Amino acid sequence: MELSIITGSQVPIYRQIKDQICQAIANRTLKEGEKLPSIRSLADQLVLNHNTVAKAYHELVKDGVIESRHGRGAFVLQQRKVFNKAERSRRLKQVLDLLISEAILLNCTPEEVREEVEKSLEQLHSNSGK
Amino acid sequence: MELSIITGSQVPIYRQIKDQICQAIANRTLKEGEKLPSIRSLADQLVLNHNTVAKAYHELVKDGVIESRHGRGAFVLQQRKVFNKAERSRRLKQVLDLLISEAILLNCTPEEVREEVEKSLEQLHSNSGK
Amino acid sequence: MELSIITGSQVPIYRQIKDQICQAIANRTLKEGEKLPSIRSLADQLVLNHNTVAKAYHELVKDGVIESRHGRGAFVLQQRKVFNKAERSRRLKQVLDLLISEAILLNCTPEEVREEVEKSLEQLHSNSGK
Amino acid sequence: MELSIITGSQVPIYRQIKDQICQAIANRTLKEGEKLPSIRSLADQLVLNHNTVAKAYHELVKDGVIESRHGRGAFVLQQRKVFNKAERSRRLKQVLDLLISEAILLNCTPEEVREEVEKSLEQLHSNSGK
DNA sequence: GTGGTCTAGACCACA
DNA sequence: GTGGTCTAGACCACC
Numbered sequence: 001m002e003l004s005i006i007t008g009s010q011v012p013i014y015r016q017i018k019d020q021i022c023q024a025i026a027n028r029t030l031k032e033g034e035k036l037p038s039i040r041s042l043a044d045q046l047v048l049n050h051n052t053v054a055k056a057y058h059e060l061v062k063d064g065v066i067e068s069r070h071g072r073g074a075f076v077l078q079q080r081k082v083f084n085k086a087e088r089s090r091r092l093k094q095v096l097d098l099l100i101s102e103a104i105l106l107n108c109t110p111e112e113v114r115e116e117v118e119k120s121l122e123q124l125h126s127n128s129g130k
Numbered sequence: 131m132e133l134s135i136i137t138g139s140q141v142p143i144y145r146q147i148k149d150q151i152c153q154a155i156a157n158r159t160l161k162e163g164e165k166l167p168s169i170r171s172l173a174d175q176l177v178l179n180h181n182t183v184a185k186a187y188h189e190l191v192k193d194g195v196i197e198s199r200h201g202r203g204a205f206v207l208q209q210r211k212v213f214n215k216a217e218r219s220r221r222l223k224q225v226l227d228l229l230i231s232e233a234i235l236l237n238c239t240p241e242e243v244r245e246e247v248e249k250s251l252e253q254l255h256s257n258s259g260k
Numbered sequence: 261m262e263l264s265i266i267t268g269s270q271v272p273i274y275r276q277i278k279d280q281i282c283q284a285i286a287n288r289t290l291k292e293g294e295k296l297p298s299i300r301s302l303a304d305q306l307v308l309n310h311n312t313v314a315k316a317y318h319e320l321v322k323d324g325v326i327e328s329r330h331g332r333g334a335f336v337l338q339q340r341k342v343f344n345k346a347e348r349s350r351r352l353k354q355v356l357d358l359l360i361s362e363a364i365l366l367n368c369t370p371e372e373v374r375e376e377v378e379k380s381l382e383q384l385h386s387n388s389g390k
Numbered sequence: 391m392e393l394s395i396i397t398g399s400q401v402p403i404y405r406q407i408k409d410q411i412c413q414a415i416a417n418r419t420l421k422e423g424e425k426l427p428s429i430r431s432l433a434d435q436l437v438l439n440h441n442t443v444a445k446a447y448h449e450l451v452k453d454g455v456i457e458s459r460h461g462r463g464a465f466v467l468q469q470r471k472v473f474n475k476a477e478r479s480r481r482l483k484q485v486l487d488l489l490i491s492e493a494i495l496l497n498c499t500p501e502e503v504r505e506e507v508e509k510s511l512e513q514l515h516s517n518s519g520k
Numbered sequence: 521g522t523g524g525t526c527t528a529g530a531c532c533a534c535a
Numbered sequence: 536g537t538g539g540t541c542t543a544g545a546c547c548a549c550c
Binding site (some may be wrong): 300 | 522
């Protein structure tokens with residue numbers, strides 16, 4: 001599995017790891033029942049503190065995405081928690097409020113916001129064909 | 131002016147104040163040249179420390195949205211600061227990273243994100259014809 | 261890094277810190293990508309409250325000079341934010357108003373002001389060839 | 391006497407009054423022994439709080455530029471306090487340090503700073519022929 | 521350990 | 536009265 005960390009981003013590192021594992025599961029790079037890399041090996045690979053990776057794994061366990069088997073490692077679970085449409089809409093709206101405020105402050109046109117959204121959405125494209 | 135603060139939110143209080151003032155200016159609840167409530171009176175009204183309000187106002191000054199006049203108060207600027215394209219792109223990107231991160235976690239399709247963006251963009255439309 | 265603070269000065273402490281860090285970067289005492297002292301350690305060293313140092317760092321972040329990484333520290337940015345001509349002019353004007361005000365009070369001739377400006381500009385020369 | 395106040399400036403209003411009176415004396419618009427407008431009439435004319443004008447006058451008295459005669463008004467003094475060259479240089483340097491820091495932060499060339507200085511110096515020109 | 525936010529309260533400069 | 540700065544100390548998120 002290939003993960004890439006952007007160190008200057010607003011998104012915390014543990015969240016980037018979490019995001020990318022979710023994405024890998026969604027597009028079936030990581031399949032159900034498959035073993036994840038160990039916390040320490042992933043930390044070494046990404047040159048991170050192992051506590052950072054541990055936090056990401058811990059949240060994935062809490063979210064029911066992976067399962068931690070003592071002494072054996074972490075494994076992708078069969079059942080993924082699914083957010084319903086209303087829940088997804090509600091949670092996206094929180095971030096979108098920030099976006100709109102920033103757009104107002106910067107005096108952007110709606111068109112410009114759409115363009116920037118499209119640019120950022122490319123990261124999601126690989127996830128759309130699943 | 132009516133502001134509402136959610137204390138338990140992820141979004142820091144000073145940011146909520148900043149956002150709501152921006153929106154008030156955008157929808158012309160606050161007009162150009164108009165005086166904002168004083169830092170301390172707004173702090174009293176929202177039951178906050180005055181430094182929290184001061185921080186919000188200070189950022190608005192830095193962003194060229196309002197002007198602070200020593201001993202007299204803060205006023206909405208007549209002429210907004212112009213951000214260049216690169217700066218607008220840079221600052222939008224910071225928020226968009228959060229959006230994409232959330233979308234990945236929620237397993238949204240790009241199409242669904244576009245829909246939600248369009249819904250939120252309506253707040254911007256009302257302001258774009260002026 | 262050696263900073264010196266004058267507590268009785270007209271110039272606020274956080275501004276003195278900001279200025280000296282800018283100058284340290286300009287004369288390459290602080291290099292690109294280098295880590296700044298932590299907020300709290302610098303506050304201890306200068307016998308200041310940590311919030312005062314935080315305010316200086318925060319402004320440097322806003323001005324695109326340094327980058328703050330949560331839990332890791334603050335770092336000199338590789339690539340400086342580019343201000344457009346209008347913005348540079350606007351911000352220089354603010355300081356120049358103070359200069360002219362002082363020159364009037366001291367009854368200086370324009371020629372004398374020019375001489376003093378040239379003396380001070382030498383600090384900028386050393387940085388301009390890079 | 392014609393005074394003009396810029397309300398959005400960094401320079402406090404009382405200081406703008408002080409500056410312009412000094413300048414008027416220097417270019418002999420106001421002559422020695424001449425009566426200044428009363429505090430309240432000047433406050434009315436400039437649409438200011440009379441305390442603001444009073445503060446300007448009070449500092450001019452303290453600096454030995456004008457004299458306040460109880461019940462009769464304020465008058466320009468014969469003897470103006472003269473700053474020697476070294477003193478002028480020292481006081482200009484304080485403000486010039488701020489200018490250089492800002493120029494470094496904005497990544498200005500020395501040439502650009504000179505241009506902006508020249509623009510601001512035009513306010514001093516009327517004072518140079520005395 | 522790091523930075524980010526918030527509170528409480530103080531003192532100063534300006535109008 | 537207004538805003539600007541600074542201190543002291545708290546709690547949180549991140550690494």
